[in-house]
Amino acid sequence: MSEKKSAKAKRLKTAGKLGKLMEDYYTESAVVKAEKKPVAWLTSVAPVEVCYALDVFPLYPENYATMCSARKLSAEFCAEAEAKGFSPDLCSYALNSFGSIYLDKGPFMGKGLPEPDMLIATEHACLSMAKWWEVLARHYNVPLYVVDAALPIDEEVTSYQVKYFADQLRELVAFVEEHSGNKFDMDRFKEVLGYSDEASKLFTEVADLRKTIPSPVTPVEIFTNMFPLVTLAGKRESTEFYREFRDEIKALAEKKVPAVPNEKYRLLWDLFPVWYNLRLFSYMEEKGGVVVADVYATAFGGRIDISRPFEGLAERYVANPILTSGVPNLTELYKRLVKEFSVDGVVFHSNRSCRMASMGQYDIKQGIFDDLGVPGAIFETDFIDPRTYSDEQVKDTLDSLFEILEARK
């Protein structure tokens, strides 16, 4: 998320606003801590709306890891965690987080994240999150609540699975009340849910505007602009930001202003960006390859039925198609995206830190090719730890995809 300085991001008026939102957020976290107001650390795809409704400041070690990576700190942090006995095979977001804590270093004011007063984790995006949060709970000796999920795969989410998650959301409210001393208010909660739902709706609209040929928005703009969706879900500022972002991109789409001047090949991206090398997108763009679809950014959103606040929020988190799909449904989802976004080729980032998300890519790639004749390429790296990254190998893989695409034009 460091590319706000790049020429591409500055193309948009909203780019400056994003920088301001991020800066304000981290400045506020330090102020909140200094005033001894409660701070919670959350995993991604955790119900942050409960924190905002109860005036608890949420911090995200995962989002923080992407920033450490962009500032070239992750290699040092991961190595520190490994020296303490954590396997180098573990998720580098987690290793980065441990290393930053042990060294008390980070991209903001030179220190690590403000310490948590409570910890909130989900585990339906991956089990490692709960394990990682257990380590944090022991380290800081603060209370931990894990919102567990009974999760299907390649089947519809059932009513009892939603109920189980919703029951825990109610427990989570009691947990946050207890450890913050703040009182829950249903009207305030609904207001927060309203902002969160609206932000998600607006962001999805932007993502969908990429169906326009040429695409009015770059992948770097999409990935960096995810920040408020993750960290500020439920804040008015975040929703306002997305409205402006949507309006700006919509205007560009209507005027058919290309985000990238020579859009030749429209690409689908799976899944994580390479956070220390967002320039890979520019590399592809120089060759006319523009990422116009992905399932990563929108995986953080989802609509909320506010008339049933707890069940509605539970459905949003549990019935997330990315997290409830295996190879068969993901293949169908990607095929649908290929058609709707007029995709010419698929780029798969096989991320050694996320076995869960990367597993199945070989079969999905084959499935898309067999059914639609659309080719794909898979390169392997780590999403934040650059120690094993080989620029040459990655570019070779991308080049061979462009050769195939070129031959077809």
Add this chain to the structure above:
Amino acid sequence: MIADFQEKYSNRHQIAGQWKKDGKKVFGYFCGYVPEELISAAGIIPVRVLGSLDTVSLADAHLQTFICAFARSCLDQGLKGVYDYLDGIVISKTCDITRKMLGIWAKNINIPFTAFIGAPSKRTESARDCLTEEFRDLRSKLEEFTGKKIDDDSINRSIEIYNNSRQLLNELYEMKKADNPPLSGSEFYQIVKTGFVTPKEEYNEMLSALKAKLASSKPSGDGKVRLMVSGSTFEDVNVLKMIEDVGGNVVADDLCIGSRYFRDLTQPASDPIRALADRYQMRITCPCKHPSDERLYRLIEEVKEYRVQGVISIVQKYCDTHLFEYPYMRDMLQKNDIPFLYLETEDRMGEEGQFKTRVQAFLEMMG
């Protein structure tokens, strides 16, 4: 006697092939969180899908190198047709890899029936309510597949058979508390593994006969260093033989293919589905579940009960949940002055040879 168990395990695929010829249905399951009792009550023989020491050739086209050897080997066996006798597979939500395996199997291997249990992690009442519903769904799916109702009586009978089986294994395990345990570690874990692939009624008879025989037999394992093995699963019991060869004996375990599988029995209740849900949600936890501290507390307790002199951790490379807990476990053992050796396995043929010097040094260090 142990040879019978060994033989059944070695010939498991041929034996299952014969069941099929006899008109029986066979299902595969992937870990100790699948309620075999229900599958068995449906008149289907459940067998645990396990890896093999064969060189992996076909799975590499489907899985990245950073997926554990267990998942890789199982899939490879499936792709090679070793499991062609399976009429179905059932997977429960434990690790992310096992969960995602379902779709890769479904796409590439012809299996008429698949079911996934979206099992919760926690042990709260609400989690048990949820698992009860998951199990009811599985029951309906099994009924639909066989075309026959599964009544409560047949589930109760199945629970009783499985309880007997687990009870017998607990009794054998208990014998390992003796100064000179009548079964070595490699023998015991061979016996447990045979149970995964043998119909339980037949297996229970084998266990009862073995128990009677052991009561009158001379104990083995004299003067060996008493060890515990901790981890998930490993294919090669030769690792345990190697430990015995260099002067150790595994008398206790914290393994997915060991006591974590058989420790807990199902408590009878008026609703057998609820009884099963309680059993599976309250059983000793796998590190995939939260909170998982209890597993480690019990490990320390058992070290005392079984007078264990050292713990050897055999962890599958790339097994995230075990790896996350390793530093905590190491610190906990250190605090309790329990010697500890960490080995990472990739389930390769002959791997025990590479571990041998490290185990020797570990045993020497303990004097």
